[in-house]
Amino acid sequence: MSARPEPRLDLGDIQGTVLRPRPAVCQGVYLLYRIDDAAAARRALREVLPAVTSATHMDEPRPFTFNIVFTYTGLAALGVPEESLESFPQEFRYGMAARKDVLGDVGASDPAQWVDPMGTGQVHIGVVVIAREAGGLAEPLAIAAGLAGVSQLYRCDVYIPPGGREHFGFLEGIGGPYVLGSGIEALPGQDPVMPGEFILGYEDESGQVPAMPYPEILGRNGTFLAFRQVATDVAGFRRYVKEQARSPEDEELLAAKIVGRWRSGAPLALAPERDDPELGADPHRNNDFAYRDDDPDGRRVPRGAHIRRVNPRDSLTGSIVDAKIHRMVRRGALYGPLLPEGQIEDDGAERGLIFIFMGASLVRQFEFIHQAWINNGDFVELGDETDPLVSIHDGPATFTIPGKPVRRRLAGLPDFVTIRGGEYCFMPGLEALAWLAADRP
Numbered sequence: 056m057s058a059r060p061e062p063r064l065d066l067g068d069i070q071g072t073v074l075r076p077r078p079a080v081c082q083g084v085y086l087l088y089r090i091d092d093a094a095a096a097r098r099a100l101r102e103v104l105p106a107v108t109s110a111t112h113m114d115e116p117r118p119f120t121f122n123i124v125f126t127y128t129g130l131a132a133l134g135v136p137e138e139s140l141e142s143f144p145q146e147f148r149y150g151m152a153a154r155k156d157v158l159g160d161v162g163a164s165d166p167a168q169w170v171d172p173m174g175t176g177q178v179h180i181g182v183v184v185i186a187r188e189a190g191g192l193a194e195p196l197a198i199a200a201g202l203a204g205v206s207q208l209y210r211c212d213v214y215i216p217p218g219g220r221e222h223f224g225f226l227e228g229i230g231g232p233y234v235l236g237s238g239i240e241a242l243p244g245q246d247p248v249m250p251g252e253f254i255l256g257y258e259d260e261s262g263q264v265p266a267m268p269y270p271e272i273l274g275r276n277g278t279f280l281a282f283r284q285v286a287t288d289v290a291g292f293r294r295y296v297k298e299q300a301r302s303p304e305d306e307e308l309l310a311a312k313i314v315g316r317w318r319s320g321a322p323l324a325l326a327p328e329r330d331d332p333e334l335g336a337d338p339h340r341n342n343d344f345a346y347r348d349d350d351p352d353g354r355r356v357p358r359g360a361h362i363r364r365v366n367p368r369d370s371l372t373g374s375i376v377d378a379k380i381h382r383m384v385r386r387g388a389l390y391g392p393l394l395p396e397g398q399i400e401d402d403g404a405e406r407g408l409i410f411i412f413m414g415a416s417l418v419r420q421f422e423f424i425h426q427a428w429i430n431n432g433d434f435v436e437l438g439d440e441t442d443p444l445v446s447i448h449d450g451p452a453t454f455t456i457p458g459k460p461v462r463r464r465l466a467g468l469p470d471f472v473t474i475r476g477g478e479y480c481f482m483p484g485l486e487a488l489a490w491l492a493a494d495r496p
């Protein structure tokens with residue numbers, strides 16, 4: 056654990072989603088809007104503002120959370136002055152669809168194939184509401200319905216089921232940084248990271264306060280957010296591991312090697328031979344590992360496995376410093392029905408995850424992770440191998456599993472996910488929201 060002094064964060068001004076973990080089981084709705092009448096939208100925002108959830112009193116359970124974000128075209132449509140718009144980073148101004156080459160969104164994941172209206176420039180405002188139960192959504196949805204001067208273009212209902220497993224069957228939401236100053240207890244193995252890596256207006260890992268959008272009131276306590284709808288081919292995943300496996304036990308092992316954890320959440324780093332559901336369910340133990348000394352060549356967690364790529368921990372440099380500047384706050388929730396256990400034929404229903412990835416720099420965090428780690432094998436000496444779970448390779452790929460006496464190489468790996476859409480957003484602090492909602496001369 057860090058000996059660094061805890062920075063003070065203005066929790067009352069930061070939107071809750073950045074620092075507040077979601078309830079282990081919950082229901083939620085993502086809504087996307089277009090602004091048709093800026094003055095009416097600003098007026099309505101002023102009404103909605105008191106309902107926006109901040110990061111204060113995080114230990115107190117709340118009936119629901121309500122958070123709000125804007126795309127670049129949304130800030131422009133709302134009437135944000137030009138000098139302010141120009142002060143936003145370029146990748147945010149371009150938007151996610153325009154960054155398809157950096158993100159590797161090709162083939163069926165190309166923005167041209169995305170679910171309307173994502174990637175069209177029509178998305179201006181995003182709202183996310185989360186409640187413990189479906190019944191708890193009525194109130195925040197009624198608040199969202201109070202937004203005026205806008206048209207709702209998209210709604211996606213999401214959930215985290217009892218047990219917390221995503222569609223492929225793995226416990227989700229374990230690995231994540233500990234944001235210094237957040238006031239939440241750090242769990243063993245969570246790397247403490249300076250708040251400026253995630254929230255604007257604070258020191259980051261370099262000891263600097265990164266540049267903020269202008270004016271300061273607009274930037275401070277804000278964060279950039281990548282919204283991503285990812286469909287999962289669950290039947291395809293099950294069929295593939297079954298075909299490749301030598302036995303039912305081997306099937307589980309192969310699935311675990313692809314992710315880096317067993318389905319229970321137990322990390323291969325600590326349970327290399329067989330699953331350990333108790334370990335998987337114990338937040339005080341299930342993330343407490345590193346790679347460099349215990350597993351340098353990936354015999355436990357393959358160096359190309361999903362979790363080792365997206366957070367190489369100490370394996371790149373012998374310390375976690377390098378990985379730390381590429382961390383994000385990640386929140387995922389499921390959409391679509393679960394495929395019944397054991398079913399290996401597709402039922403035609405779309406299912407997947409809606410992710411939000413938050414951080415101070417889309418380029419250094421979300422985009423870097425895609426370009427340098429998910430879609431690239433060089434950093435782990437794996438040539439053109441890519442992330443076996445989440446990369447879009449648009450054609451069969453391979454995955455190497457180091458082992459003794461011989462390694463295994465899985466061939467003919469299909470895409471298990473398809474990007475259905477996404478948007479780059481800015482999640483302002485609460486004072487910034489009031490600034491955005493104010494009428495300008």
Ligand code: HEM
Nearest residue numbers: 221225226227228229230231285362365366408424445472
């Ligand atoms: C449908 C797509 C995806 C699925 C099913 C998925 C699944 C998982 C699972 C099962 C874990 C292990 C449990 C945990 O630590 O929470 C995990 C960890 C993680 N995933 Fe993904 N993931 C997906 C996409 C992505 C993408 C696109 C990124 C990055 C942009 C990403 C970043 C991470 C990170 C940072 C971790 C934590 C790693 C660690 O700290 O050890 N995931 N994911």
